[in-house]
Amino acid sequence: MNIVLLDPRQTESEIWTISAKRQLEHLHTHVGVKVGDTLKVGIREGKRYLTEIINISGNSIQLKPLKEEKVPEKLPVTLIVALPRPKVLRRLIMDAVTLGVDKLILIHSYRVDKSYWQTPFLQQLDHFVTLGLEQAGDTIAPKIELYKRFKPFVEDVLPIMISEHSPAYVAHPYTNLKMPYAVDHSCTVIIGPEGGFIPYEIDLLIKNGCQAVSLGNRILRTETAIPYVLGRLFSTT
Incomplete structure (x- = not known):
């Protein structure tokens, strides 16, 4: 997983939340994320961003977007x-x-x-x-x-x-x-x-x-x- 895809509804506020079990397991087990880390995040059928992890709990990871990144061309x-x-x-x-x-x-x-x-x-x-x-x-x-x-x-x-x-x-x-x-x-x-x-x-x-x-x-x-x-x-x- 080189980018975390979020549903547009998960990005409607200033703070975005990752809550899908599959994504959380990957980020904890294979990436070892911690507060302060940056994470590449994409909005399904939309833009992609570099984000910062601001909070980690048992069933979610909260992020704030830092800057927009280019989506690869088809x-x-x-x-x-x-x-x-x-x-x-x-x-x-x-x-x-x-x-x-x-x-x-x-x-x-x-x-x-x-x-x-x-x-x-x-x-x-x-x-x-x-x-x-x-x-x-x-x-x-x-x-x-x-x-x-x-x-x-x-x-x-x-x-x-x-x-x-x-x-x-x-x-x-x-x-x-x-x-x-x-x-x-x-x-x-x-x-x-x-x-x-x-x-x-x-x-x-x-x-x-x-x-x-x-x-x-x-x-x-x-x-x-x-x-x-x-x-x-x-x-x-």
């Missing part, structure tokens, strides 16, 4: 991912938020087991988002959308997101076109399931405006491909 990318296995979903959401994805869309595909859509993890997305924001020191959550039907999404929703200045790239190992590097524009990135998109799905994506691009001849796991792709596309070196 990457200008919409990340579309075929819904992964439930255990991977948690890490995927956290990592995507930490990396600064502006929008995240989870979709169905032929190789996505229908049971994945029944996982209770889908009801806990906001918690995973919070953990990702806390890791990155961010306060603004990405928009998350879910589409359980592949063809209607690709034909009716995806084309609206694509333009000359904002292309869509689908990661596909069996193409000669390489994934772009260090782009200077917004884009959409599409990552398939563990077994990859089937040929029909790749053809439909291409037909509706996507560019199939390769990351090389190694087949990567979903959670490996995402940070690799985003690091490549938005490299600043």
Whole structure:
């Protein structure tokens, strides 16, 4: 936890209060906070501040804001991912938020087991988002959308997101076109399931405006491909 996220209602007075059990346990156990320490605090969907701890009790920590700090900028990318296995979903959401994805869309595909859509993890997305924001020191959550039907999404929703200045790239190992590097524009990135998109799905994506691009001849796991792709596309070196 590199920032403590507070609900806006917790910051309506001059003195702010941390009262969530999870946050208190982390601050006491892993940070060892004491009165007079400074603490980075963010207001959910708002600004971020450097604060000073002015009081510690058994069930709360009170703070006063010292100065406003800059919120990390988002990457200008919409990340579309075929819904992964439930255990991977948690890490995927956290990592995507930490990396600064502006929008995240989870979709169905032929190789996505229908049971994945029944996982209770889908009801806990906001918690995973919070953990990702806390890791990155961010306060603004990405928009998350879910589409359980592949063809209607690709034909009716995806084309609206694509333009000359904002292309869509689908990661596909069996193409000669390489994934772009260090782009200077917004884009959409599409990552398939563990077994990859089937040929029909790749053809439909291409037909509706996507560019199939390769990351090389190694087949990567979903959670490996995402940070690799985003690091490549938005490299600043």
